[in-house]
Amino acid sequence: MLYTGFSLRRHYLLRTSGYDLGIFEQAVRAYSRFQAPIIPLKGPDVHVLGDHFHPILVTLAPFYRIWPGAQTLLVAQALLIALSIVPVARLAVARLGVGVGLWLAASYALSWGIQGALGFDFHEIAFAVPLLAFAMAALVERRWRAAVAWTLPLLLVKEDMGLIVAAIGGYLLWRGRRRAGAALIAAGPAAVVLTVKVILPFFNDGRFSYSVYLDPDKDLWSLALSFPGGLIEHPRKLVLLALLLLLTGGAAVRTPLALIAVPVLLSRLVSTNPVHWEVGRVHYNAVLMPILFVALIEVLSAMTADGRLRMRLWRRTAIVFPGVFALMMHLTPWGITNPDNYADTPHFAAGRRLLAMVPDGAAVAAGNSLAPHLTGRCRVVIFPPSHGERVDWVVTDTQVRTVAPKSVDQVSAARAGLWPPTSEQVHAALRALPSQGFAKVAEDDGVVLYRRTAAAP
Structure with a gap:
């Protein structure tokens, strides 16, 4: 228990x-x-x-x-x-x-x-x-x-x-x-x-x-x-x-x-x-x-x-x-x-609320901390997609800092797709979303949700 x-x-x-x-x-x-x-x-x-x-x-x-x-x-x-x-x-x-x-x-x-x-x-x-x-x-x-x-x-x-x-x-x-x-x-x-x-x-x-x-x-x-x-x-x-x-x-x-x-x-x-x-x-x-x-x-x-x-x-x-x-x-x-491992905060509530807005069966690029809440009902890739996968939804937590690889071998692992993206990569990918046909649906306490509304130019 x-x-x-x-x-x-x-x-x-x-x-x-x-x-x-x-x-x-x-x-x-x-x-x-x-x-x-x-x-x-x-x-x-x-x-x-x-x-x-x-x-x-x-x-x-x-x-x-x-x-x-x-x-x-x-x-x-x-x-x-x-x-x-x-x-x-x-x-x-x-x-x-x-x-x-x-x-x-x-x-x-x-x-x-x-x-x-x-x-x-x-x-x-x-x-x-x-x-x-x-x-x-x-x-x-x-x-x-x-x-x-x-x-x-x-x-x-x-x-x-x-x-x-x-x-x-x-x-x-x-x-x-x-x-x-x-x-x-x-x-x-x-x-x-x-x-x-x-x-x-x-x-x-x-x-x-x-x-x-x-x-x-x-x-x-x-x-x-x-x-x-x-x-x-x-x-x-x-x-x-x-x-x-x-x-x-x-x-x-x-x-x-x-x-x-x-x-x-x-x-x-x-x-x-x-x-x-x-x-x-x-x-x-x-x-x-x-x-x-x-x-x-x-x-x-x-x-x-x-x-x-x-x-x-x-x-x-x-x-x-x-x-x-x-x-x-x-x-x-x-x-x-x-x-501290049992205390709820408004930030966590915000994340759960935006996750609930993603429809079942959707193709989603999700931040590392949000992905396991969608893998049971959606097709999920990590955000930003590193292999050019097409997705219709993006949800990520900008307050979660993902550290860069710590060694030469981890850099190689990152290039092979074995390491989550860094925070810098996440923010750069978010800035590029509007040019790729995405519009912001919601944002709450650092958690952001985007939806594809048009094909990328």
């Missing part, structure tokens, strides 16, 4: 975005209609399986067919992430008792990685969080077949999940489960190569768009050698690592289970995209939360049998830290219990 209320309230207050909620809704909407999942927000013929590999989204299509709208995706994400609390809480209570178990379960539920994901639209990673939670709990309980069964569907969530699958295979191998471990070690990297080298390029004119986030002048060996220097060059990477370590008071690293997080974490740290190093309103950290918390539970369970004072003190620290971090993070702009 908390996750759903937070997510729907953000959407109501126009704090979701076309990049990425609108994109995912366009894909799921197409699946629900048995159509190719084309996502006009990224381009006229952009296939969603050429953007990222997440066929698991098909499972949302029946629900979207019954309840069409971006809200369905947000509710689904809330349910999926809430489901992940079940194995974490059950394991914590069984190993550590009711009091400590429920404390850690609540700490996990409000951990900064989970809050960050809920504060940034919908993402396919919502499926990975419960799958990983159940898989990790099964590993601790030595239910090897169940662990494999929960792990394999990760390959349908995203192209990089094969790294985690291989890491779980390595853990199984270390535990003596040779056949299962070897199978996952082989399946994980094979799936990554297949999706990145074959499937994604097949649906994307022969290329993998996000290769721009890797240094083209470095091979894997060179990336490994330059990695320590990259941490010093970009302190935000060190902040991410420090917060992950402090999340469990450093205790989680005492078990090999924590190593399962390493491959996917390293893939982010070698990226040239600064967003991949963020600790705030991003979804990337959500998959690390069940790994670290289940690892913490295993460590605390082992510490319980150790009577030494040092171990008792460390155990208490490791128990307290997750909850303290969860309470601290509610004060952030994206915090789930921050009251």
Whole structure:
């Protein structure tokens, strides 16, 4: 209920975005209609399986067919992430008792990685969080077949999940489960190569768009050698690592289970995209939360049998830290219990009023913050259209400032249509609308609505 209320309230207050909620809704909407999942927000013929590999989204299509709208995706994400609390809480209570178990379960539920994901639209990673939670709990309980069964569907969530699958295979191998471990070690990297080298390029004119986030002048060996220097060059990477370590008071690293997080974490740290190093309103950290918390539970369970004072003190620290971090993070702009995230203003009301004036089925160019309110009933592209798409309506919020790409690779991504337009581009496109046959229909508190009234001269 908390996750759903937070997510729907953000959407109501126009704090979701076309990049990425609108994109995912366009894909799921197409699946629900048995159509190719084309996502006009990224381009006229952009296939969603050429953007990222997440066929698991098909499972949302029946629900979207019954309840069409971006809200369905947000509710689904809330349910999926809430489901992940079940194995974490059950394991914590069984190993550590009711009091400590429920404390850690609540700490996990409000951990900064989970809050960050809920504060940034919908993402396919919502499926990975419960799958990983159940898989990790099964590993601790030595239910090897169940662990494999929960792990394999990760390959349908995203192209990089094969790294985690291989890491779980390595853990199984270390535990003596040779056949299962070897199978996952082989399946994980094979799936990554297949999706990145074959499937994604097949649906994307022969290329993998996000290769721009890797240094083209470095091979894997060179990336490994330059990695320590990259941490010093970009302190935000060190902040991410420090917060992950402090999340469990450093205790989680005492078990090999924590190593399962390493491959996917390293893939982010070698990226040239600064967003991949963020600790705030991003979804990337959500998959690390069940790994670290289940690892913490295993460590605390082992510490319980150790009577030494040092171990008792460390155990208490490791128990307290997750909850303290969860309470601290509610004060952030994206915090789930921050009251600012629930406050309505006249500006948001103005946006909703102008959005209601756009007719169903219209071809619309919408600002990033307004697009997901139209993708369920209109054909929506981002404003200004970057591929010359013809639209009859334009609606955008001039008060929302979209920042420019922060790196050379992000500039390349912007040119490839992988980055929303900047505020300067938006204002320049608005000034050009009258010459293109558009007339202003309404304006309220910085939100503007235009309609095509004549063909461009």
